[in-house]
Amino acid sequence: MFGIWHLILHLCLPLDRPGGLGIDLRPRTAAGPMEDFSAMLPIAEIYPLLKQPRRVVIIMHQKPDADAMGSTLGLSLFLRKLGHQTTVISPTNWAEWLKWMPGAGAVMDYEFAPGKAQAVLDQAEWVFCLDFNTLTRTRHMANALRKLPVPKILVDHHQQPETPVFAYGISNTEKSSTSEMVYDLIVESGHKALIDIDIAACLYAGVMTDTGSFRFSGATAGVHRMVAVLKDTGLNHTQIFENLFDNFLENRLRFMGFVLQNRMEVFYEYNAALIAIPWKDLVRYEIKTGDTEGLVNYPLSIQGIKMAALIIDRDEEVKCSFRSKGDFDVNTFARNYFDGGGHFNAAGGRSTDTLEVTVQRFINALSENSSQLQ
Numbered sequence: 372m373f374g375i376w377h378l379i380l381h382l383c384l385p386l387d388r389p390g391g392l393g394i395d396l397r398p399r400t401a402a403g404p405m406e407d408f409s410a411m412l413p414i415a416e417i418y419p420l421l422k423q424p425r426r427v428v429i430i431m432h433q434k435p436d437a438d439a440m441g442s443t444l445g446l447s448l449f450l451r452k453l454g455h456q457t458t459v460i461s462p463t464n465w466a467e468w469l470k471w472m473p474g475a476g477a478v479m480d481y482e483f484a485p486g487k488a489q490a491v492l493d494q495a496e497w498v499f500c501l502d503f504n505t506l507t508r509t510r511h512m513a514n515a516l517r518k519l520p521v522p523k524i525l526v527d528h529h530q531q532p533e534t535p536v537f538a539y540g541i542s543n544t545e546k547s548s549t550s551e552m553v554y555d556l557i558v559e560s561g562h563k564a565l566i567d568i569d570i571a572a573c574l575y576a577g578v579m580t581d582t583g584s585f586r587f588s589g590a591t592a593g594v595h596r597m598v599a600v601l602k603d604t605g606l607n608h609t610q611i612f613e614n615l616f617d618n619f620l621e622n623r624l625r626f627m628g629f630v631l632q633n634r635m636e637v638f639y640e641y642n643a644a645l646i647a648i649p650w651k652d653l654v655r656y657e658i659k660t661g662d663t664e665g666l667v668n669y670p671l672s673i674q675g676i677k678m679a680a681l682i683i684d685r686d687e688e689v690k691c692s693f694r695s696k697g698d699f700d701v702n703t704f705a706r707n708y709f710d711g712g713g714h715f716n717a718a719g720g721r722s723t724d725t726l727e728v729t730v731q732r733f734i735n736a737l738s739e740n741s742s743q744l745q
């Protein structure tokens with residue numbers, strides 16, 4: 372896939388797409404909208420283009436987790452070493468416990484300062500989209516992104532990508548994390564030697580959290596080999612673990628205790644459990660972005676529980692998280708019932724109903740999936 376195409380495309384520079392200025396060698400439907408590509412080009416086709424410095428914007432999904440923040444910052448630090456100007460933009464704010472990451476202080480919050488972020492987007496020559504695969508995951512940024520007439524480049528490991536939107540990219544659900552995919556990009560483009568301790572810290576945070584501290588099946592031998600390379604930069608993995616997991620305030624632990632005691636329901640007949648949290652609990656415990664991260668996993672520690680759900684009334688909408696063990700597919704479950712998706716064993720969704728109605732819909736959905744949950 373790389374050999375002859377790489378050579379032809381390289382000879383045909385400039386080939387930035389879309390916009391009609393570049394030379395698109397693939398067959399395409401006549402005169403469609405600017406972004407109507409039948410499929411995105413392989414990520415390897417940007418490797419020779421990395422030589423030319425550009426103004427690059429790198430974006431992640433709303434309410435970013437450590438993989439979204441780590442992969443975008445890791446890519447940003449790498450591209451800067453190649454001479455690119457980079458800006459990382461998050462669609463929304465992010466958790467306090469991500470703020471230690473190298474470069475995090477310069478990340479822009481689109482929701483907080485849309486004008487400033489839009490001005491940067493308007494100057495961009497490339498937009499990398501990391502750790503999400505449908506523009507709706509960027510919330511209020513989605514329209515601006517859809518209109519932006521520059522190539523968007525996808526690097527992501529979620530299921531069912533919106534590929535027509537992206538000029539180049541890679542979508543691989545086998546990958547442990549987007550951070551691992553950024554590592555692959557750096558290595559495959561011939562720049563492994565540029566990985567320093569700051570890049571390593573960002574990528575390690577992403578892969579460690581997305582593999583559940585290396586316990587999920589995505590933590591392959593290749594992931595462990597990557598971690599060995601990251602460790603060789605001098606990386607302090609103990610410090611990173613503490614930054615991510617021992618970096619909360621007392622109220623968050625009190626909140627966890629309260630909801631596990633009072634808001635969790637176990638449905639043994641479906642091997643499932645639910646934590647449903649009303650808005651008033653978030654207010655009472657002064658819960659901030661990131662404080663509920665990981666909560667959905669607790670019910671899975673009960674013997675026999677195969678599926679866990681966390682449904683939170685966030686006031687503006689009701690947010691759902693789903694986790695499973697083994698062969699129950701929460702990506703499909705989230706898509707079918709809660710306007711969401713994600714991975715086979717970890718997915719999210721939303722509801723415009725009240726918390727009570729959403730909980731009832733969840734219980735009905737459990738009964739419809741009863742046989743798959745046995």
Ligand SMILES: [Mn+2]
Pocket residue numbers: 438439502528548549581
């Ligand atoms: Mn991820």
